[in-house]
């Protein structure tokens with residue numbers, strides 16, 4: 155087992171028109187799917203805190219982007235669209251800090267008071283990410299075949315989910 159490295163001290167940043175291209179480059183390096191302009195415009199307009207950039211010594215090394223989704227039955231979930239850390243900066247606690255930010259949104263953001271689930275899709279071969287989420291209370295709830303349209307082999311993913319207790323409108 156490799157020696158435990160010092161937990162990286164990161165600073166969080168927000169996304170804007172000026173640094174949007176940096177987020178695009180980061181995601182291109184991290185994910186097999188290419189996100190379109192609509193995705194990045196959604197990033198700019200996202201509610202406060204729903205997109206967080208992670209800087210290590212002024213270098214953009216990771217980011218998280220979530221979306222609020224409400225169901226017809228009145229329940230709602232937070233969907234993690236992207237959460238990633240550049241490979242040289244992994245295993246230093248940065249991914250965990252990004253996920254902790256999502257948990258903090260759940261605990262305090264006004265939009266999240268009725269959220270009962272956090273969900274995301276992960277490529278079936280992405281054992282690192284699957285282990286990362288399982289270690290933090292997520293479960294595989296579905297195998298979705300042919301989820302990816304192109305460039306990903308196999309094109310299948312898992313839907314991962316973590317149930318959470320809605321905190322209600324009182325807080």
Ligand SMILES: CC(C)(COP(=O)(O)OP(=O)(O)OC[C@H]1O[C@@H](n2cnc3c(N)ncnc32)[C@H](O)[C@@H]1OP(=O)(O)O)[C@@H](O)C(=O)NCCC(=O)NCCS
Nearest residue numbers: 158159161237238239244245246247248249250283286289
């Ligand atoms: C999944 C992912 C985000 C994890 O990021 P990360 O920065 O490596 O995450 P962490 O460092 O917080 O945790 C990863 C492991 O490193 C270990 N680790 C954390 N801090 C450490 C330290 N200081 N020293 C040594 N190991 C450490 C942890 O034990 C953790 O393993 P665990 O799950 O057993 O706790 C990263 O692998 C990634 O970006 N993958 C590509 C993008 C992707 O597929 N995202 C998922 C779909 S959205």
